[in-house]
Amino acid sequence: MSRRRLSVVLLATLAFTVTPAAAERLIISLSNHRVMVTSSYTGVDLVLFGSVEGEQAAVARRGGYDVVVTVTGPRDNERTRRKGRVFGIWVNVDSRTFVNVPSYLAVLSNKPTEAIADADTLRRLQVGFDNFQLPQHIGPDIADVVKDDPFRQAFVRLKNQHRLYIERGSAVTFLTPTLFRADVPMPPNVPFGIYEVDVKLFADGAMVAQSDSALEVVKVGFEQFVAVAARDYALLYGLATAMLALLTGWFASVVFRRD
Amino acid sequence: MQIYLPIADLPVNVFLILGMGLAVGFISGMFGIGGGFLMTPLLIFIGVTPGVAVASVASHIAASSCSGAISYWRRNAVDPPLALMLLGGGILGTATGVWLFTVMRALDQLDLMIGLSYLTLLSVVGSLMASESIRAILRARSGRPVVLRRAGSHLWFHGLPIKFRFKRSRIYVSAIPIWVIGFIIGFIGAIMGIGGGFLLVPMLIYFLRVPTATVIGTSMVLTLVTMASATVMHAVTNHQVDAVLALILMVGGTIGAQFGARAGHKMAGEWLRLLLGLLVLLVGLRFAYQLMINPQDLYSLRMAEGMP
Numbered sequence: 102m103s104r105r106r107l108s109v110v111l112l113a114t115l116a117f118t119v120t121p122a123a124a125e126r127l128i129i130s131l132s133n134h135r136v137m138v139t140s141s142y143t144g145v146d147l148v149l150f151g152s153v154e155g156e157q158a159a160v161a162r163r164g165g166y167d168v169v170v171t172v173t174g175p176r177d178n179e180r181t182r183r184k185g186r187v188f189g190i191w192v193n194v195d196s197r198t199f200v201n202v203p204s205y206l207a208v209l210s211n212k213p214t215e216a217i218a219d220a221d222t223l224r225r226l227q228v229g230f231d232n233f234q235l236p237q238h239i240g241p242d243i244a245d246v247v248k249d250d251p252f253r254q255a256f257v258r259l260k261n262q263h264r265l266y267i268e269r270g271s272a273v274t275f276l277t278p279t280l281f282r283a284d285v286p287m288p289p290n291v292p293f294g295i296y297e298v299d300v301k302l303f304a305d306g307a308m309v310a311q312s313d314s315a316l317e318v319v320k321v322g323f324e325q326f327v328a329v330a331a332r333d334y335a336l337l338y339g340l341a342t343a344m345l346a347l348l349t350g351w352f353a354s355v356v357f358r359r360d
Numbered sequence: 361m362q363i364y365l366p367i368a369d370l371p372v373n374v375f376l377i378l379g380m381g382l383a384v385g386f387i388s389g390m391f392g393i394g395g396g397f398l399m400t401p402l403l404i405f406i407g408v409t410p411g412v413a414v415a416s417v418a419s420h421i422a423a424s425s426c427s428g429a430i431s432y433w434r435r436n437a438v439d440p441p442l443a444l445m446l447l448g449g450g451i452l453g454t455a456t457g458v459w460l461f462t463v464m465r466a467l468d469q470l471d472l473m474i475g476l477s478y479l480t481l482l483s484v485v486g487s488l489m490a491s492e493s494i495r496a497i498l499r500a501r502s503g504r505p506v507v508l509r510r511a512g513s514h515l516w517f518h519g520l521p522i523k524f525r526f527k528r529s530r531i532y533v534s535a536i537p538i539w540v541i542g543f544i545i546g547f548i549g550a551i552m553g554i555g556g557g558f559l560l561v562p563m564l565i566y567f568l569r570v571p572t573a574t575v576i577g578t579s580m581v582l583t584l585v586t587m588a589s590a591t592v593m594h595a596v597t598n599h600q601v602d603a604v605l606a607l608i609l610m611v612g613g614t615i616g617a618q619f620g621a622r623a624g625h626k627m628a629g630e631w632l633r634l635l636l637g638l639l640v641l642l643v644g645l646r647f648a649y650q651l652m653i654n655p656q657d658l659y660s661l662r663m664a665e666g667m668p
Contacts, residue, residue, distance in 0.1 A: 142364050143371045182468055184658045190476075190651040193468045193660070255659035263661070289364075289371045320366070327366040331599050339595025342603045343588040346419040346610060350426025350584075353614035357427075 126154040127302050127310040136287055136318040144289040147316070151300055153279040167210065167217040167303040168273045169228050170283045174205025174265075174318075175294030181256045197252040198238045204292035205265050206233065209272035209283050216270075218306045226301065226308060230257050230268050264288035293318050367602035368412045374608060376406070381612020385424065388613065389620025390627075391636045392428075392576050394421040394555030394583055397482060397643060399609065400474075408605070410474050411465060414553030415594035415601045416609070421555040422587040423610035424617055425580045432577030439528040439574045443581040445535055449542025450586040456543075457550025458593040465598065472651075477552050479647040485559060486641025493634035500630065529574045537567060546586045550593070555583040558640065 132148040153166055178200055185194035210217060214229040224232045231248045235256065239246065246253055260266035265288060273283040285298075295317050302310040320328055330338045361374045380402050388395030396417050403413035432438050464470045520534035541563050545556040560579045564570040570578065595601040624632060 138364060140364050141362060143362050179661060180468070182660050184655055184660070190472075191655050192472050196468055252659075255657075256661070259657070259659060259661045290369060324364055324366040327603055331367055331595065331601065331603075335596045335599055336592070338603070339592035339601060342419050342595060342601055342606060343422060343591045345603065345607060346422035346588060346591065347426050347584075349423040349607070349610040349614060350428075351430060352427075353423075353618070354427040354430040357618045 124155050125302060125304075125310045127300060127312040128152045128154055129298075129300050129312050129314055131298065131314055131316055134314075134316045136291065136316065137321045138291065138293070138318065138324060139322050140324055142289070144291070145287045147285040147287060149283040149285055149298065149300070149314075151281050151283070151312075153302060153310070164305045165278060166275070166281075166309075167212065168275075168281055168283070169214060169217065169301045169303070170207070170209040170273060170285070171228070171299045171301070172205065172207040172209070172285055173203040173297045173299075174292050175203070175296070176201045177204050177292075178202075179204070179256070181252050181259070183252070183255070197256075199256055200236050200238060200243050202235050204294075205296065206230075206260070207267040207269075207272075207285055208233075209267070209269050209285065211271070211273040211275060211281065213270035214268075217303050218308075222306065222308070228301065230266065263290060265290070265292070287318070291318050293320055363604070363608075365408075365602050365605050367600065368408050368416075368605060370407060372406065372605075377605065377608045378612040381420070381609045382616035385613035385616020386620035386623070387616075387639070388424060389617030389622075390624035391558070391620075391632060392561075392624070393557040393636070394425055394587075395613070396421045396549075396554035396556075397478070397552070397558070397640065399613075400553040401478070401643060401646065403605075408602075409600075410471050411461075411598060411600045412602055412605070414461070414474065414551070415591070415598060416603075416606045417553040418549070418587045418594060419591040419601060419603075419606040420609040420613055421549075422584055422591060423606075424613045425555055425557070425583040425587065427614055427617070429577065429580040429584050432580055435577070436528075437574055437577035438581055439526055439570070439578045440581075441524070442526045442529055442538070442570070442574070443578045445524070445538045446542035446545075446578070446582045447585050449539035449544075450546035450582055451589055453543035453546025453548075454550045454586050454590050454593060455546075457547040458590065458597055460547075461551050461594075462597050474552060475647050475651050477548070479644055479651060481548065481552070481559075482640050482644030483648065484644075486637050486639075486644050489558075489562075489633055489637030490641060491637075493630045493637055496630040497634065529570050529578075531569055531571075533568055541567065542582065545582065546590075549583075549586050550590045555587055557583055558636065 129149060129151040136145060136147070149170060151168065178198055179202060180196050180198050182193040182196040184191045187194065208214065208229055214223055223229055227233055234245050235253060236243050236245045237252065257266055264286070267286060273281055275281045295315055298314040298316060300312045301308050319325070362371045363374050364371045380399065384395040384399045384402070387398060399420060400413050400417045403417065404410050429438070461470065464473045520536045522535040523532060524535055525532045541560070545560050548554065548559070549556045557579050560582065561575055564575050564579060565572070591601055
């Protein structure tokens with residue numbers, strides 16, 4: 102735990118990298134590297150600030166800069182099921198397993214990604230939902246499929262409905278030509294674990310700088326205690342819950358005793 | 361006031377859950393049932409997954425039947441040997457139910473299984489109850505005397521071996537139908553998240569001829585033990601019991617039940633049974649509707665267990 106926390110902190114403090122060919126440097130900072138889910142948690146908006154530095158930046162490029170922030174949550178396998186009518190009732194008849202896909206994915210930019218760079222560049226850099234790798238089990242193989250595959254579309258659409266996959270072409274705002282902020286929405290049903298934050302800077306349709314950071318979403322306090330107990334000490338947890346039920350029942354019978 | 365449920369992984373309004381507990385508790389106190397068949401669908405409706413709903417409601421029913429069982433015990437309205445014998449079948453049924461629950465969950469068919477069992481069980485039991493009570497009401501109107509069970513009438517399984525005498529209930533029956541009834545109730549309870557009181561009481565009366573003096577108390581003891589063990593088994597096998605959710609439900613449920621019981625005393629038995637029958641039928645039809653109509657979305661998501 103402490104080593105993981107340390108690595109998050111290290112990533113945070115060294116949250117800038119320089120792509121050698123570019124003259125620009127991208128410096129980013131997150132408002133919070135640790136999202137704590139407590140009993141009063143109902144979702145939170147993180148704020149990411151970024152600044153473009155370097156010789157070129159002094160005389161900002163003529164076309165201006167574009168920014169795409171991609172936040173990916175902890176990866177897991179997820180199944181998408183499809184219902185079909187069997188003997189007049191609706192039953193899950195088919196399912197696909199998506200392998201090692203992010204439980205949370207946010208693609209935030211200052212304008213729609215199609216307007217930032219051409220399709221080839223976006224595909225190469227995996228920018229946007231359509232270009233993000235979402236591999237699924239196809240027979241014995243694991244591969245991503247075409248973007249209009251019905252299961253892939255349903256998966257992205259459902260994740261979007263659950264506010265776990267977010268694509269916003271207006272979530273990044275430039276405060277000055279070289280300073281920007283992005284709002285990263287964390288939904289109420291946020292998955293727990295380490296999140297990677299990747300920021301790409303574009304100018305004139307090409308990527309000129311990149312930087313990354315990380316954050317952690319953790320259950321803390323009582324929620325953490327209950328969740329850990331239920332998973333790691335299942336028998337004890339079950340017995341405790343049953344005891345709690347008996348006590349509540351007994352207590353009620355004492356309080357409301359009428360004879 | 362919002363609170364985050366640690367196992368359901370969902371923020372909910374405490375007062376909404378408490379209110380649901382009170383309402384269902386009121387109904388359960390009024391009819392002398394656990395109320396699981398109402399609570400589980402309600403939880404599913406507000407977004408709790410069926411698995412968590414079934415597993416958490418089990419502990420809620422354990423709580424409400426515990427307070428009921430204690431007050432019946434004080435009045436000597438429990439037949440301990442009969443309850444013990446029912447329990448033998450009940451625990452086995454619960455274990456089988458939890459096992460099936462786990463299997464269906466792995467096969468992606470848990471929602472279907474819960475929906476189908478609710479549909480069939482509730483519509484059958486609901487229509488039986490409603491029609492029986494309407495007949496009773498009509499009979500009372502026409503002034504004809506109610507024909508109670510004929511003394512000495514026997515069903516085929518009353519001839520089965522391993523007979524026992526239950527002194528407090530004044531019955532002499534074979535242990536086999538008792539075990540079977542216990543098994544059925546335990547099994548249904550584990551897969552549907554219901555205590556089964558609304559099934560057990562008629563079964564005990566019609567099949568085993570248990571007198572009204574001991575039937576509800578004995579049924580509550582059985583519900584208490586099967587639901588407490590279902591809680592433990594669901595916690596161990598599926599990790600789906602949400603203690604925070606269960607606690608809020610318990611508090612609401614036990615309080616609501618006290619007021620419900622008072623309201624229930626003021627109503628005639630037939631009308632009470634008619635109301636309960638219609639309520640049960642309504643919940644069953646709700647499930648039928650859900651299974652038959654075209655779903656809004658053909659696709660659904662589920663976390664697959666285990667990393668590659």
